[in-house]
Amino acid sequence: MADYCLSPLAHDDIHSISAIEQRAHCSPWADTQLAAPTGRFDHAYGLRLMQPHALLIGYFYARCIAGEGELFNIAIDPTYQGQGWGSVLLEAMIKHLGEAGAECIWLEVRESNAAAQALYQKHGFKLVNRRKHYYACTNGRREDAWVMQKNGVKTKAAHHYPA
Ligand SMILES: CC(C)(COP(=O)(O)OP(=O)(O)OC[C@H]1O[C@@H](n2cnc3c(N)ncnc32)[C@H](O)[C@@H]1OP(=O)(O)O)[C@@H](O)C(=O)NCCC(=O)NCCS
Numbered sequence: 001m002a003d004y005c006l007s008p009l010a011h012d013d014i015h016s017i018s019a020i021e022q023r024a025h026c027s028p029w030a031d032t033q034l035a036a037p038t039g040r041f042d043h044a045y046g047l048r049l050m051q052p053h054a055l056l057i058g059y060f061y062a063r064c065i066a067g068e069g070e071l072f073n074i075a076i077d078p079t080y081q082g083q084g085w086g087s088v089l090l091e092a093m094i095k096h097l098g099e100a101g102a103e104c105i106w107l108e109v110r111e112s113n114a115a116a117q118a119l120y121q122k123h124g125f126k127l128v129n130r131r132k133h134y135y136a137c138t139n140g141r142r143e144d145a146w147v148m149q150k151n152g153v154k155t156k157a158a159h160h161y162p163a
Contacts, residue, residue, distance in 0.1 A: 001084060003050040006092050009059060011035070013046055016056040024075040026110075026138060041072060043096050047089050058085055060093045062105075069102030069153065074116075086119050094123065098155040105153055110135050111144040125150045 009017065014035050021028040040063065047058040058076040062069060071093060076085045097105055107125065109116045125148040134145035 069097035069105035
């Protein structure tokens with residue numbers, strides 16, 4: 001696997017994030033959502049390949065409140081999918097939220113998104129609920145959301161969670 005680094009998303013990243021978002025998701029976030037990594041999402045990181053020039057190939061937007069983490073968005077540039085980078089990014093997200101004091105992490109995923117479901121299951125997330133007709137589809141229909149949860153996330157290195 002090539003050398004990589006994980007660093008907080010910055011305002012200058014918005015064009016790269018937006019380009020990946022448009023290509024990776026069937027229902028991409030608007031630039032206004034992507035451009036607000038601080039505040040609503042206290043954990044928003046980009047995955048960058050060191051060679052040739054710290055190329056951004058993926059990102060996640062998450063938050064941790066009162067011991068519960070939530071993943072809102074994760075994507076890998078389609079050019080780099082299927083090479084293990086999604087696992088790298090998801091593990092980094094779990095580690096960051098665990099260190100921030102998250103006991104568990106929640107997420108929602110489309111019922112049709114088998115790739116993401118398999119990724120989450122591989123990393124210990126379990127299906128705990130379904131939300132009927134939660135997502136709009138491009139064909140005008142709606143589809144269910146899977147609500148998934150991973151427990152036992154908090155690490156011994158936790159230090160950000162208020163006492
Ligand atoms: C979901 C996503 C982040 C996975 O990233 P990735 O880099 O392709 O994933 P990896 O190569 O690290 O694969 C890790 C695991 O994910 C699962 N997976 C990935 N692609 C898959 C596919 N096309 N079909 C089935 N399972 C798949 C497998 O369990 C895989 O483990 P394995 O290689 O041991 O079989 C990527 O497909 C993506 O960005 N999709 C579009 C955005 C999206 O759907 N985000 C989630 C919204 S909830």
